[in-house]
Amino acid sequence: MGDLLRRCLMKRTDPDAPQKRRRGAAVALWGVMALLVLWALFNLRAIGDAFVQFHAFLAYRFIRRALIVGMLVSLCASLLGVTLVLKRYSMIGDGLSHVGFGALTVAMALGFVTSEGLPAFLPQGLRGAVARLCAGIAANPLPFTLVIVVVCAFLLLRISEHSRMRGDSAIALISTSALAVGVIVTSMTSGMNVDVYNYMFGSILAMSTSDVYVSVTLSAVVLVLFALFYPRIFAVTFDEMFARATGVRAGGYNMLIALLTAMTVVVGMRMMGTLLISSLIIFPALSSMRLFSSFRAVTISSAIISVACFALGMLLSCVYSLPTGAGIVAINLVVFIAFSAIDATR
Amino acid sequence: MALIAIQDVTIAFEGTVAVDRVSFEVARGDYLVIVGENGSGKSTLMRAMLGLVKPRSGRIVYGDGLEKNRIGYLPQQTAAQRDFPASVEEVVLSGCVNRMGTRFFYNRADREKALGNMKLLDVERLRKKSYRTLSGGQQQRALLARALCATDAMLLLDEPVTGLDPNAAAEFYEVIRSLNRDHGVTVVMVSHDLSGAMRDAGKVLVMNRGMDFFGSLEDYRTRFAEGMVKGHG
Numbered sequence: 001m002g003d004l005l006r007r008c009l010m011k012r013t014d015p016d017a018p019q020k021r022r023r024g025a026a027v028a029l030w031g032v033m034a035l036l037v038l039w040a041l042f043n044l045r046a047i048g049d050a051f052v053q054f055h056a057f058l059a060y061r062f063i064r065r066a067l068i069v070g071m072l073v074s075l076c077a078s079l080l081g082v083t084l085v086l087k088r089y090s091m092i093g094d095g096l097s098h099v100g101f102g103a104l105t106v107a108m109a110l111g112f113v114t115s116e117g118l119p120a121f122l123p124q125g126l127r128g129a130v131a132r133l134c135a136g137i138a139a140n141p142l143p144f145t146l147v148i149v150v151v152c153a154f155l156l157l158r159i160s161e162h163s164r165m166r167g168d169s170a171i172a173l174i175s176t177s178a179l180a181v182g183v184i185v186t187s188m189t190s191g192m193n194v195d196v197y198n199y200m201f202g203s204i205l206a207m208s209t210s211d212v213y214v215s216v217t218l219s220a221v222v223l224v225l226f227a228l229f230y231p232r233i234f235a236v237t238f239d240e241m242f243a244r245a246t247g248v249r250a251g252g253y254n255m256l257i258a259l260l261t262a263m264t265v266v267v268g269m270r271m272m273g274t275l276l277i278s279s280l281i282i283f284p285a286l287s288s289m290r291l292f293s294s295f296r297a298v299t300i301s302s303a304i305i306s307v308a309c310f311a312l313g314m315l316l317s318c319v320y321s322l323p324t325g326a327g328i329v330a331i332n333l334v335v336f337i338a339f340s341a342i343d344a345t346r
Numbered sequence: 347m348a349l350i351a352i353q354d355v356t357i358a359f360e361g362t363v364a365v366d367r368v369s370f371e372v373a374r375g376d377y378l379v380i381v382g383e384n385g386s387g388k389s390t391l392m393r394a395m396l397g398l399v400k401p402r403s404g405r406i407v408y409g410d411g412l413e414k415n416r417i418g419y420l421p422q423q424t425a426a427q428r429d430f431p432a433s434v435e436e437v438v439l440s441g442c443v444n445r446m447g448t449r450f451f452y453n454r455a456d457r458e459k460a461l462g463n464m465k466l467l468d469v470e471r472l473r474k475k476s477y478r479t480l481s482g483g484q485q486q487r488a489l490l491a492r493a494l495c496a497t498d499a500m501l502l503l504d505e506p507v508t509g510l511d512p513n514a515a516a517e518f519y520e521v522i523r524s525l526n527r528d529h530g531v532t533v534v535m536v537s538h539d540l541s542g543a544m545r546d547a548g549k550v551l552v553m554n555r556g557m558d559f560f561g562s563l564e565d566y567r568t569r570f571a572e573g574m575v576k577g578h579g
């Protein structure tokens with residue numbers, strides 16, 4: 001017993017302990033990398049075939065559309081992700097996507113509303129109008145979802161800034177509640193059908209032409225705002241108190257970032273899946289922070305990683321008919337492991 | 347006229363009073379040290395001087411050409427900053443945001459100002475280094491260079507030497523003293539480290555929610571003689 005205690009204590013005070021742990025991590029990470037490389041070497045042929053097949057897929061309009069929308073959304077998500085991760089707000093993206101899922105299922109369920117089903121004491125005209133409105137929302141659920149998610153983005157920001165409840169628990173509360181609402185609404189109406197499955201895990205088939213316009217506009221807005229306000233965004237991200245003291249309206253920038261995040265989440269979530277969209281925000285920034293040590297390098301690297309991982313993930317998704325979101329997260333995970341391995345051996 | 351006048355200021359958070367009816371003035375060229383127990387309202391008072399928290403009552407008046415946004419601030423460090431991926435140059439340059447006005451990007455004058463302050467604080471050779479790899483003393487000097495980019499007139503420093511080893515702390519005090527004496531920068535500093543901070547101070551403010559003492563260093567010494575014994579020891 002005493003011996004065990006002594007050994008524990010010695011472990012505590014072992015001056016090489018952090019270094020040993022680091023070396024252990026490096027060995028493990030490089031082990032994973034080596035396995036992946038070996039696998040790739042033995043499957044070179046299959047990998048080549050996959051690229052050829054993907055090239056053939058690109059002949060389809062809807063695939064090209066999905067690729068464009070996805071790369072633009074990935075770009076936006078990665079830029080926003082750098083500040084969200086560094087400000088410890090990355091849970092907000094996750095929370096928003098769950099809210100998006102809830103809102104989307106509610107919007108779809110509104111399609112089941114008929115004027116006969118509404119309470120009889122309401123005047124006939126009002127019942128008809130409500131039913132038409134519901135049908136309209138169900139037919140085109142994106143605007144409705146966007147409104148709900150934007151409202152929740154403001155709410156989540158408020159909570160994490162002002163509430164006495166810990167920010168992350170408040171977000172978990174809201175996001176799980178939204179998920180529960182979504183699941184209850186679906187099982188009471190359509191049941192867990194293919195649509196719902198696609199909403200959760202993502203599908204490239206979901207992109208319409210209007211999505212292309214929306215995503216092009218969104219990414220233009222995000223890129224321009226990010227570039228123009230880059231010095232101020234850095235200031236607010238690095239040290240909000242100092243930025244406020246020097247007259248930067250930090251609250252405004254936080255709102256702006258939450259708003260753009262909400263829009264990115266809504267546009268991207270049907271392709272990535274609501275459960276996985278937040279990975280687009282978190283992964284590229286985390287991977288980049290492993291290797292790069294200036295804000296500018298982290299930002300640029302995140303953007304490149306994000307777009308490249310999306311393209312590769314989509315290839316996986318097309319060729320092996322995986323859910324899109326899952327393929328992209330898998331590629332991002334590989335990049336993260338590779339960057340961590342390099343970081344651990346430096 | 348005073349650079350900044352605190353007039354009967356009371357600050358409260360959801361009913362609990364953090365700063366209770368405090369009044370004092372800071373004149374150009376002053377070196378004021380604020381001391382007091384943990385939770386006695388020092389940081390809150392400092393944030394009010396920067397316009398970051400609104401007093402419940404009382405007024406804060408800026409004068410002698412000082413603008414609220416043109417004060418250099420060195421906040422009490424937060425954990426988030428310590429592992430932030432940013433180069434020293436990026437950090438120092440970010441002190442220039444209050445000089446940008448309606449501009450979107452830093453201009454040449456901003457970059458020169460940042461470079462000058464990095465030289466002044468001897469962090470110029472670290473400019474491409476990552477902020478998170480610096481020692482505590484180097485980090486504080488980088489943040490001080492940033493604060494100097496934001497001001498020519500006045501620095502507010504919140505426990506700047508906490509966590510520094512004695513040598514780094516002594517060096518830091520030396521820099522502050524030289525800024526105050528040779529460059530005419532007005533200094534207000536919150537400090538726990540009485541002996542080090544007091545040596546250079548012209549005035550002392552003792553916070554205890556209310557104001558326990560405000561006056562010159564000599565008056566403070568005669569008033570709190572036993573505290574000085576501890577300070578020298």
Ligand SMILES: Nc1ncnc2c1ncn2[C@@H]1O[C@H](COP(=O)(O)OP(=O)(O)O)[C@@H](O)[C@H]1O
Binds near residue numbers: 359363382385
């Ligand atoms: N943002 C805040 N919300 C609620 N209470 C606060 C806040 N900031 C400070 N306080 C309270 O005000 C009091 C003074 O805090 P502070 O000014 O940080 O003290 P000091 O810097 O002297 O240690 C403390 O009781 C603290 O709990």
Ligand SMILES: [Mg+2]
Binds near residue numbers: 388390
């Ligand atoms: Mg304090």
